Amino acid sequence: MSKPGEPHDTADISEVYGKKIDSAFIGSCTNGRINDLQAAAAVLKNRKVAPGVVLKIVPSTDTIWKECLDKGLLDIFKKSGALVSNAGCAGCAAGQVGQNGPGEVTISTGNRNFPGKQGKGNVYLASPEVVAASAVAGYITTPDRIPDIPQLFGKTENRVSATWKETELKEKQDKDTVIEGRIWLIKRDNIDTDMIYHNRYLPITETKEMGQYTFDNLKGYEDFAGKSQPGDIVIAGKNFGCGSSRQQAVDCFRSLGIKAIIAESFGAIYERNAINSAFPIITFNSPEAVEIMDGDILRIDFSTGIITNLRTKKTIRANPFSKVQMDIYLKGGLLSSRNEGVE
Numbered sequence: 001m002s003k004p005g006e007p008h009d010t011a012d013i014s015e016v017y018g019k020k021i022d023s024a025f026i027g028s029c030t031n032g033r034i035n036d037l038q039a040a041a042a043v044l045k046n047r048k049v050a051p052g053v054v055l056k057i058v059p060s061t062d063t064i065w066k067e068c069l070d071k072g073l074l075d076i077f078k079k080s081g082a083l084v085s086n087a088g089c090a091g092c093a094a095g096q097v098g099q100n101g102p103g104e105v106t107i108s109t110g111n112r113n114f115p116g117k118q119g120k121g122n123v124y125l126a127s128p129e130v131v132a133a134s135a136v137a138g139y140i141t142t143p144d145r146i147p148d149i150p151q152l153f154g155k156t157e158n159r160v161s162a163t164w165k166e167t168e169l170k171e172k173q174d175k176d177t178v179i180e181g182r183i184w185l186i187k188r189d190n191i192d193t194d195m196i197y198h199n200r201y202l203p204i205t206e207t208k209e210m211g212q213y214t215f216d217n218l219k220g221y222e223d224f225a226g227k228s229q230p231g232d233i234v235i236a237g238k239n240f241g242c243g244s245s246r247q248q249a250v251d252c253f254r255s256l257g258i259k260a261i262i263a264e265s266f267g268a269i270y271e272r273n274a275i276n277s278a279f280p281i282i283t284f285n286s287p288e289a290v291e292i293m294d295g296d297i298l299r300i301d302f303s304t305g306i307i308t309n310l311r312t313k314k315t316i317r318a319n320p321f322s323k324v325q326m327d328i329y330l331k332g333g334l335l336s337s338r339n340e341g342v343e
Helices: 034-044 062-070 073-080 128-137 162-173 207-213 248-256 268-276 323-330
Strands: 023-027 054-058 105-108 122-125 178-185 233-236 260-263 281-283 297-301 306-309 315-317
Touching: 023 034, 023 128, 034 062, 034 073, 034 128, 062 073, 105 128, 207 248, 248 268, 260 297, 268 281, 268 323
Parallel strands: 023 054, 023 105, 105 122, 178 233, 233 260, 260 281
Antiparallel strands: 178 297, 297 306, 306 315
C-alpha cells in the first residue's frame, strides 16, 4: 500500500495496521473494473460497513455498473451499507463522490494520493480487498484479519478550527443591534448565488473555508475575499442572491466576518436562508440618498432601520428588522438551542 501524499511511498500493511479510518473508496479509472468490484464484493458479502465509516463505491464505466447490477454486486454493496454512485472518475475529480474533508483519513483504491488530489484529508492507497476489509473493520486491515465486531472508536475530535468556533460563539453571545463598518458598493442587480459562491465549491463543508471563494465568479470582484476585512458591509442592488438555493452563499460572508448586506431587495430563498442563520440583511429603497462611496463607514441600527453615512452625516430610514428577524438574530439562528419560542 502507499502512505498519504506520495503514491511511491509504499509500505507493508503491517506498518499501518490498526490505523483508524473515516472513509473508504473503491473505484477510479484504474481500480473500478469488474474484477476489482467482484473482489470487494467477496469481502463485503454478509458483512456490514463499520459504524462511523463511509464506504463509497464507483464503477469506472456505465457498462461495468450495469454488469454489477446483473451479477448481483450492487445488492451486496447495498446490504453492506456502502454508498454506490453512478459511473465516473469520482475521487479524482473535485465535486464527485470520493473526495474527503480536512483531517479525514481515507483508504482508497485510487492510483494517486498527492495532497489535494482526493480531497483535503489523508489518503492511503490499497487494493480493493484491503479497502473493503478496512471499511468493515473500521481500521486498516487485511481480509484475513477482519474482526467479528468492528472497532468502535471514541468520539471523533471536532476538526473545525478553534478560531472559527470562538468566532461563532462570539457571534451568538455578542449580538449588536447597531453596527458600523466599511462598505463595499457593488452597483449591480441580480447578483445570483453562482456569482456569490460558485457551485464548483459546493463539496466544501467547513464554513471557515468558504470565505476565500466569495464573489470569485463576480466579474470585477474576484479578489474580494483577499481585500475584504472582518466588519465590512456589502451594498448591492436589486434581487441579491437570486438563483440556486444554497446556504453557502450566506455562510461565505460569515466566514469572512462580513457584518451585513444591504440591498434594494433579496432573492426570496436567500433572504430566508440569511435570516434563519442570523446573518444580518437589510433592505432600503434609495441607496443614493446617503451619497455612498466605496470605503465609507456606515452605521446601521437594525431595530429602527436608520442608516447613517459617517462621512456625510446623512441618514435614511431603511426597513428595520421585523420582530421575527430580530428574535432569530439575537438568539443566534433559527435552529439555535437558545431560540425556543420563535415562530
